[in-house]
Each structure stands twice: as C-alpha cells, then as structure tokens.
Amino acid sequence: MATESVSGTPTLFLRNATGLVRGWSVRDSMIYACLSTNVVTLGIYEFSYQSFIPKGQLLTSVLISAVWVSFLVIAYAGLIVTIPRAGGDYVWQTRILGSGLGFVMAATGWWFILWLWAPIYGNILSVELFQPLWATLGDPSGATWFASKTGIFVVCLITIAVAGFLVSLGMAGYARIQKYCFYAGLIGFAVVVILLLVSSKSSFISSFDTEAHKIFGVNNAYAATTSGAAKTGYVSPAFGFGPLGASMLLVPMMMFYLLWPNWGSTLYGEIRGASDFKRVFTGMFSGLWITAILSVIFLLLVAKTFGTGFYNDSNALYWSAYYGGKIPAAIPIWPYPVMFAGWLVHNAAFQTILILLMSVWFFGWVGTLFLSSTRVIFAAAFDRVLPDRAAEVSEKRNVPFYSLILMLLPAVALSAVYAYSLKFETYTLDATLVIAVTYLFSAIAVVILPWRKPELWRASPASRFKVAGVPVVPVAGVITIGLLGYNLYEWLSNDAYGVNNHDSLIFMGILYVLAIAVYVTARLVRRRQGIDLGLVNKEIPVE
C-alpha cells in the first residue's frame, strides 16, 4: 500500500497493483527531442538556404521559431498526458476529430511524407559525411561523385537500409545507440566550439585557403568564395538581429529542424501520473531549447571566426552553382562548417576523426525516420483500415516485415526521383509542410478537447495547468495554430520556399488523395465483409 499526501494528510491510497510505475527520466525524452530537432543534420543544412531569403537573419529566426514552437510543446504535452497512447496524432485525431480525418492526417504526416524524408536524410548523409570524408581522405573526385545524381541515390539507399535496420532492432536497441550518439555528438560539437573559439578570423582565412588548395587545388578560396557570391548578386546581411520582417520569413525554413521536439509523441505508451505534464513538457522543451542554444552558439562562433558574410556567401554560391548558376562554387562540395572548422588543424587524421565524430548526430537521428511510421501502420491495421498483414511481425526476429515494405519500397522509388530530378529536390520543404498540416489538426484537437471530451479533459493533469485561471494548454493550442497557419500561408504563397509550384502541389495532393482512397476503399471493402469501420471509434452510451 502506498499513499500520496498533502502536508501530511493522505489524499490517495494505492494498493499493490500492476502498472504502478515511478516517474520516468526526463533526460531520455530530452535526448530524443534534441536529436529530432537536430542542430547538426537538419539545422546546419537548413541554415545553408539563408540566401533564399537574403536579408533574413538566421539568429533572429532561430530565436523566434524556438519561442513559437515552445507553445506547440505545451499543446502536445497536453495531448500526451490526456491520451497517453502509442500512435500519437493518429490516436488523438481519430478519437477527438473522427476516424477518417485522423487516418488521412496520420497516414500523410507520419507515413507517406516520410518516403520523401528518406532521400532528404540521404542527401544530408552525403553532404555531412561522405562528401567531406572523401575530400579529407584526399579523393576530391570521389567526394564530388557523392554529390552526383547517382552518388546521392546510392547514399539514399544506404540511409534507407540503415533506417530499416534500426527499426528492426526495435526501440530498446535503438535507444541505447541514440544515447551514445548524443553524448559523442556533444563531444564533437564541443571540439568544434573550442576550435572556433580559440581561432581568429585571420587564422581561419589562412587555414581555409591552405586546405582548400591542398584538397581541391583552389587558390585563395576564401576571397574566391566572397567574390563569387557577389557575382551571383547575393549580398549577405551583416551580423545582427534585423530586419525583423525578412527574419520572420526565415521562420518557415527553420521549421525544417525546430518543428520536431514532439517527434517522440508517437512512441509514448500508457504512462500517466499527476506529475507527468511537467515531465513530458520538460523533456520536449529542454530538447528544443538545447538545440536552440547550440544553434545560437554555432551562429555566434561562425560570425566570430568564419565571418557571417563568408558563411552566407559560401552557402549562397554553392546553391547558386548547384541550381545551374554560371558562377562555379569555390569549393565543389557542400560547404560543411564542421569540415571548415577541422581545417583549422592541419592534420588529415584529426579532420577525419572530427567528421566521423560529428556523423553520430546523423546515426543517432536516422532511426526516427521510420520508427513512428510502424506505429501508425500497426494502429491502422488493428483498426482494420489496412490489411491485417500490415501489422504482422516475423516470429524469429520480431521484424515488422510488411510495414517495412510499405515504408521502404516507396522511399526507394522516391529517392530515385529525388536524386535524378533536380526539380523534385526543391520540394524539400514539402516534407515539413505535410507534417505541419497533421500537427495543425492535432492543435485543433487540443483546442476543442475541453468541449469535445469534457470528462477526459477534466481528468487530465493538463487541465490543472492554468495562468490567471485560464487553462494554458488550449491557449497554447491556439498559438500553435497561429504558428502553423503562418508557416502554411508563407509556404503556399511565397516562391522562395520552393513548395508552391504546380508539381509540388500535385505531389502533395497525391499523398492526400492516396490516404483518402485507402480509407474509403477500406470502408467499402470492410462493409462488403460485413464489418462496419464506423464502429471503431463510436462511443457506447453510458446510461
């Protein structure tokens, strides 16, 4: 027997029963959230697109984004503690908004669009591991091969294989790998910080020119980069915070990495206690803000040692050349800042180790690609929307064979399209947009929860979290709707993000049509089999 008490007076008696567990460690969920909003893989990669909003300040947009996304964290913490189920958005939306809508949003946001994330992950592995590694090992043509269409496709296949393998390991094995990767990644990040902190801008310019010449045979690479960028017409903003308007336009880009502190929400099982709101919130919030703080540190040190102008110029020039601009990039591979930092030490072994050490940010993160999809596929199969086989797991190795096929094969096909079609590659932010739409409906669900499910809401620890008597979670839901609405508006109305063109919209439309078609077909087929899927979430009357 156990008791909970307020100032010595017992308020609850618990008897010995299954499932009465102690609160879990916030650190674990913080690590998952931090790796999901991955500053090295997603953050630094997205920073390189600053030139698409040329006047925008990265630092300002990171801070605005992190503050705004903090409200999404509150809204999701509310959903997690109110309906703590593996499956996350799928479960909440089917329960609060309805089965059909829940399936379409979950299938598009947590399953179909991850086919597109596969080549994006692959591209990041190429630019942050294979290309700089081959260059550092003295094979610049090998490095540029990894930037070629076939090179990108091969790395995509490697990525899909690694992600599939990690799913087959299961969460227990992967969680261990993740933890080691997180700590090793932090050590790597600390090395980069120290290098940038102790080095002056002049020593960086000298090192950059020396190593660029040694590896790529380029003379005066630093100056060539800045002059090349200028010839493309790009002018980098000076380091600072303004202008606000342009920096706000970078926010939809920053969502590419900062929108995911809640990524683990699909994985949480039935664990609930009075203090869980604080734990869930703290895990995701601290993960988000560790990422934001690391981003700020990175950008400040880049400004100090590389120079903001050079950093932005190198990225602008690279993308200009990549998308067919006439001015060639001084460095023929993606300007990976970690590689540049490593050049401050003129030792190929050290540079190699640093690139490998920083690659653990990728390997601690790549498993997130398909882990949540399996949960959604299983949940939909148990709801009879998908064939029963989709939830089958192999007897010997416990591998979800059919769900892996449903994820991996389309991902391979889309990787090929991504690698060989330059046009398709510009749809990168589609991957963020479609998930943002799914989040939007979860945010709507959290706002209407107190009215749709009043008993559930009243019993939730989230309902007691109030400021001046106003429940914070639904208000955070409204602010989250504002965040997602703003981003959706910008993505769909502003050409700079590369998602509002005809083909991109067709691509996203196909995903939604496919999800609707799957659901409608399932309803019809099951009806013919005498099974009414409408009953799945229909509430039995109490009286």
Add this chain to the structure above:
Amino acid sequence: MKIFFATDIHGSEVCWRKFLNSAAFYKADLVVLGGDVTGKAMVPITAHSGYWEVTLRGETLRLDSKSELDDIITRIRNSGFYPAIVSPDELAHLGGNEAAVGERFEQEMISSLDRWLDMADGKLHGGDIPCILNGGNDDIFEIDNVIESSPCVSFAEGKLLDLDGFSLVSMGWTNPTPWNTYREAPEEELAPKIEALAALVPDMGRAIFNFHAPPYGTGLDEAPALDDNLRPMHGGAVMKPVGSKAVRDAIVKHQPMLSVHGHIHESRAIKRLGRTMAINPGSVYGDGVLQGAVLELDKKKAKVSRYLLVNG
C-alpha cells in the same frame, strides 16, 4: 454468434456501464469481461461538520452540498478509483496503518462490485443476455464469491463454459509481475493450471481460451521496459514482451480457435499463432473509453469469421 470481449476496466464505473450496454450497442449475443475488474486506488473524502473535503489529482476541493459530493463521487468512480468517506480521525488512522487501509480497500471493492452487479441485473435483463466475468491478477480473491453469487453474471474462473457449441475456458492468473499481485504464479505452475483447463475442452477446434495473461512475445504483451526502480526506461518509449510463456506454449500446442487476453493495457494487438487468433483489445479505462473486440464466430466452419477492435 457475436461476442463482445473487453478487459481490465480496473474499477472504472463509466467503463462498466458501457460494458453493460455493449451487447445492445454491438448487437452481441453475449459479453465477456476478461479480468482485473477492481480498481487500484482509493480517494478519501473527509467529512467535516457541514461540508466535505477531498483532494483530487492535486486539487483540494471543499464540497458544501450533497449534490457536489455526489458529483465528486461519480467523478472518482468513473476514473476507476474508490471514494471512501471518512472522518478526520479515521483518515488519520488510515494514514499510518497499512492493515486498516487494506481492510477499507476490501470493503470498498466488495461494495462497489455489489452495486455493479445490481446494475447488471437491470441492464442484462436478469440474465437474458449472457455475461461472463473472471478475475485478473490484480483482483483480490474475495471478489470471486461475490460474482459467483450474482444471478445474472457467470463467474468463469477455472471453469469450462459452453457457449452454444463453443467451449470457453478461463484463467485470471498471470506469470509474475514486478508488483507481486494476487493471482500470479511462476510459469512452471501456470502450465499445469492451463493443462487442467485444456483437458476439459471436448473440441479444441471450437475452443476459446480466456486467459488474462497474453502469450509471450506475440505483440500482445508489449509493456514499457522498467529499470530496477520500476522507472520506465527511455521515456517509456522502449517496450519489451512480458507475457506468459506457458500461455503461449499452450496455445501453440492445443491450437484453440480463439484466445482472448488482457493484462497489458498498452498492447492492443492481434496475432495469429497457427490456427489460433489471439487478441488483446487493450485497455484505456482511465480515459473512460471501453476498448474491446467484437467477434463473430462461425458455428459451421468453427472459426472467427469477423472481428473488429473498438474504442467504445
């Protein structure tokens, strides 16, 4: 024949009421509740002169009228807790006395179950709709006689029941848990219990195993992995199989038509083990939602012809 199977409602009165309505709602011929009927927690409501006081989920409330009291009692019962109205002296006594708490718990569980069975009498038309209950590992043994004595509910624990040509055998015992609950036993003791039940079955092709413990390693038994201090590992995201190997061996060996399970609330799943369809509908009793399985059995073909997991 259509069966509605639910499990692990853990004292949630709203789930019990839904269970009683489930036969009409799903047009089921009979309803089965697979164990862990009783709640895990008791909330003291302190009676003062002219008012009551209760702390519910961290919020202390003063109740000045009988209707406010009744409302809180309903909320407590719907959450799966037992309201216990006590004087300040009684509360102080309970605070320091485990035996007294245990005794009061038992009183509340029995009286609550009595009330539930009275409700069942009306809802199930005095036994016209067959309703089957058995224990689970979290249920004290004292409830067995209470259910057994009910005229409208059949107590299935350790018995063979004939369901219009199908044979149902039931067992609420599970393999050991970290909480050392009431009906749990080592695997080597569970196996002979199961074999004794299986020996009663005339035709395994028409048998239903109603075993509270799910079969090990089937996806029906995935629970959060805990460390030595009963703390979920990796934020509760890491799951591990915790079902019974004896139950699994028995299913694989005897190949009943259907096996229904509970115990692991978060492991809502279906798995085919050879000829057997094994189902755990899971439980979210804390949300006031009754998860269950609607199962249509084909008498001629001796198989499950249709099934649907529902969140009622």
